Amino acid sequence: MIVGSGAAGGTLAAHLAHAGADVAVVEGGPRINTRTDFNTHALPHHFPNRHIPTMKPGKPGFDSERSRGIGGKTLTWNAVAWRYSQRDFKGKAFEGAGEDWPIDYKDIEPYYTAIEREVGVCGNRDGLPDLPDGDFLPPVPMKCTDMTIKKAAEKLGVRVIHVRKATLSRPQGGRPACHFCGNCMAGCDVVAKYNSADVHLAPAMRTGRLTMLPNSIVREVVVNAENRVTGVRYLDHDTLKEGEAQGRVVVVSCACVQSVALLMMSRSSRYPTGLGNSSGQLGKHFIPHFTNGVQCFLTDYIGRPVTNDEGFLDHAYIPSFMHDRKRDYARSFGVQFNYQNRRSVGWARGVPGFGKDFKKAVIDRYPAFVTMSPYGEMIPNPKSFIDLDWKTKDSFGLPRARRNVHYSDNDWKIFHDMTRWVTEIVKTAGAEILATGEAPRTNHELGGARMGNDPKSSVVNGWCQSHDVKNLFVVDGSVFPSASEKNPTHTIMALAARTADYISTQLKKGDV
Amino acid sequence: MARHKDRREALHIIGAIGSTCAFPFSSDQLFAQHQHPAGTPAPAAAPAAPVSFNAAEFAILSRMADLIIPATDSPGALAAGVPAYIDLVAQRNSEAKRLCVAGTAWLDRQSKKKHGKSFLDLAEAEQVDLLTPLCREADQQRETPPGSELKKSRRPALPVAFFRTVKSLTSDGFFTSQAGLVDTLRYPGNSVHAAFPECIHEH
Numbered sequence: 001m002i003v004g005s006g007a008a009g010g011t012l013a014a015h016l017a018h019a020g021a022d023v024a025v026v027e028g029g030p031r032i033n034t035r036t037d038f039n040t041h042a043l044p045h046h047f048p049n050r051h052i053p054t055m056k057p058g059k060p061g062f063d064s065e066r067s068r069g070i071g072g073k074t075l076t077w078n079a080v081a082w083r084y085s086q087r088d089f090k091g092k093a094f095e096g097a098g099e100d101w102p103i104d105y106k107d108i109e110p111y112y113t114a115i116e117r118e119v120g121v122c123g124n125r126d127g128l129p130d131l132p133d134g135d136f137l138p139p140v141p142m143k144c145t146d147m148t149i150k151k152a153a154e155k156l157g158v159r160v161i162h163v164r165k166a167t168l169s170r171p172q173g174g175r176p177a178c179h180f181c182g183n184c185m186a187g188c189d190v191v192a193k194y195n196s197a198d199v200h201l202a203p204a205m206r207t208g209r210l211t212m213l214p215n216s217i218v219r220e221v222v223v224n225a226e227n228r229v230t231g232v233r234y235l236d237h238d239t240l241k242e243g244e245a246q247g248r249v250v251v252v253s254c255a256c257v258q259s260v261a262l263l264m265m266s267r268s269s270r271y272p273t274g275l276g277n278s279s280g281q282l283g284k285h286f287i288p289h290f291t292n293g294v295q296c297f298l299t300d301y302i303g304r305p306v307t308n309d310e311g312f313l314d315h316a317y318i319p320s321f322m323h324d325r326k327r328d329y330a331r332s333f334g335v336q337f338n339y340q341n342r343r344s345v346g347w348a349r350g351v352p353g354f355g356k357d358f359k360k361a362v363i364d365r366y367p368a369f370v371t372m373s374p375y376g377e378m379i380p381n382p383k384s385f386i387d388l389d390w391k392t393k394d395s396f397g398l399p400r401a402r403r404n405v406h407y408s409d410n411d412w413k414i415f416h417d418m419t420r421w422v423t424e425i426v427k428t429a430g431a432e433i434l435a436t437g438e439a440p441r442t443n444h445e446l447g448g449a450r451m452g453n454d455p456k457s458s459v460v461n462g463w464c465q466s467h468d469v470k471n472l473f474v475v476d477g478s479v480f481p482s483a484s485e486k487n488p489t490h491t492i493m494a495l496a497a498r499t500a501d502y503i504s505t506q507l508k509k510g511d512v
Numbered sequence: 513m514a515r516h517k518d519r520r521e522a523l524h525i526i527g528a529i530g531s532t533c534a535f536p537f538s539s540d541q542l543f544a545q546h547q548h549p550a551g552t553p554a555p556a557a558a559p560a561a562p563v564s565f566n567a568a569e570f571a572i573l574s575r576m577a578d579l580i581i582p583a584t585d586s587p588g589a590l591a592a593g594v595p596a597y598i599d600l601v602a603q604r605n606s607e608a609k610r611l612c613v614a615g616t617a618w619l620d621r622q623s624k625k626k627h628g629k630s631f632l633d634l635a636e637a638e639q640v641d642l643l644t645p646l647c648r649e650a651d652q653q654r655e656t657p658p659g660s661e662l663k664k665s666r667r668p669a670l671p672v673a674f675f676r677t678v679k680s681l682t683s684d685g686f687f688t689s690q691a692g693l694v695d696t697l698r699y700p701g702n703s704v705h706a707a708f709p710e711c712i713h714e715h
Contacts, residue, residue: 041702043690043693043694043699043702044688044689044693045688045689045690045693048597048600049600049601049604050597050684050685050688050689140708141708141709141710141711142711143711144711144713147711147713179704179705179706180704180705180708181701181702181703181704181705182701182702183701183702306697306698306699306700307700307709308700308701308703308705308709309700309709310700310701310702311708312708315708341701342699342700342701343693343699343701343702345683345687345688345692345693345697346684348683348684348687349679349680349683349684350654351683352647352651352654353647353651354579354580354581354643354647354679355579355580355582355640356582356584358580358581359581359582359584359588359696360584362683362687362697363586363696363697366697
């Protein structure tokens, strides 16, 4: 029994079903037809308020922060797919800050490869020690503007590489190659971009061993007197009618904060503060990535004709380069850039002046606009945690999960340094800076149910298995003990594949 | 046009695809390449009478939108329906509405004080003269470095906040419209490419 159907739940369900297990996936949202249900190709003026809703009229799902719907956040993700490196897994050993994972790169390496083959990851083999290569489809060419930034970065000794994405650069497994319409995050309607519903769950349905329970919002994982979980209690999304489903093993995979919240809601006399929380660590060590934005215009492109460089959003990346440089903080940052979509022109209001000159200034700068978004690694601290607000209920009567984020001195140092570096790079590229963010914003929620070898300081073990309850597993970003600066989804999928192998072996042995 | 030397090196493809796929698709799963349909027609024009503003306020806001993004060799804010967009936003954003109501009244008072007539009766050059200092101050505040004393200590006065709001809404409304995004900026996306066009510039 798997709660959630995104990157983790979808991967787990497919791997378990193909391995011969009977699987049920309980998902809080509806089935979504990726071909027809998203507003993939809409333009803002199709709507009076100029806001493009995610779903077409009358199509349910997804306009909530919880991204409920079969496929979860993979339906609207940007598909960036990095492997973490040994340094990411052992940051404490390398630098003395944060927490080590109980697993090594070599433990997860075969699963990264398996995922790359299944989902199709395009990218270049760059030979970087901190960003391991994989089994890639051909990379997609960089944009012209990327080449300008690359040249500038290289002057400063900073390397720019092709992005790696779970988006097909050539057809595979019945999916076409990407056709570069630029609307990846509005929901790819040809599944050139990976989503778990079409790539993992739909094929797994044909094994006959997978049952989907959509529109079922799990509110409790049930534990019995023998300290085994027996299944879940859920509410029907539309009628709020109570339902129950049983399973020999329960996997919680409903996205970092929601997974932690579900365990906290699952209170019992044995676990008064949340299921599997004998350590008291549940909700702690919340370590989302923090980011900043620098918006600029590359002067080389001001006044030039507009070219179609929508592509599949960002085509290039600046991998972490500070690990080998002198600095006054631990850990590092990487830079995503140039992933703005040209149907969004919100920056125009910040261009000075009004009248004909203002209009011309915007038209001239339209082909030159670039956003730089560095992502930093947060070190766990006691003031960053997830908890439940039992007094505030959502529309299903469930307590709201609160994200408490506090930036430590180290986080601020990374924030300022990464902002300074991207500013320096675009200035070297000859850019007019339009705006620079003043404070960190979070993205990529991680931590809250971290894995570790010590049952006193972690919630799950290296197999994503609860230290307290043998047949309970948690698989998603919540188990990350440290965050790296890299987008986490590839690692979430690889962990899911590895946990599926483990569960399947344990089921056969009768050990769970 | 020469291609940069590094380009070929950067594109040298070493990545290899695994020969087996764990979860092969059957033919019914095939997602064929597709052509993107032409955009759906724009919604019916908004009713002529504004909801958030009286006729006098709406006329001043419309004139300001026209001055901020005039028609040139491409359409301007009026052809793009910006005034109706401002009216719609003000229905949901009480602060924007408050600034627009108080701001138009202030602008008209200012106009009468300086020129003895309503803003709408002024010559274009006189209208521009009234708005220019507001725009300049709004731009200066935007350019103030983050965290500086100026930014902390000063909340923009009503006229500046009013101008900034009308300019922002005009910009948003225009550059999200067919007239602005497609006819003026020539938005190039949302189309099908067999391959991503490689850069052919000399870098």
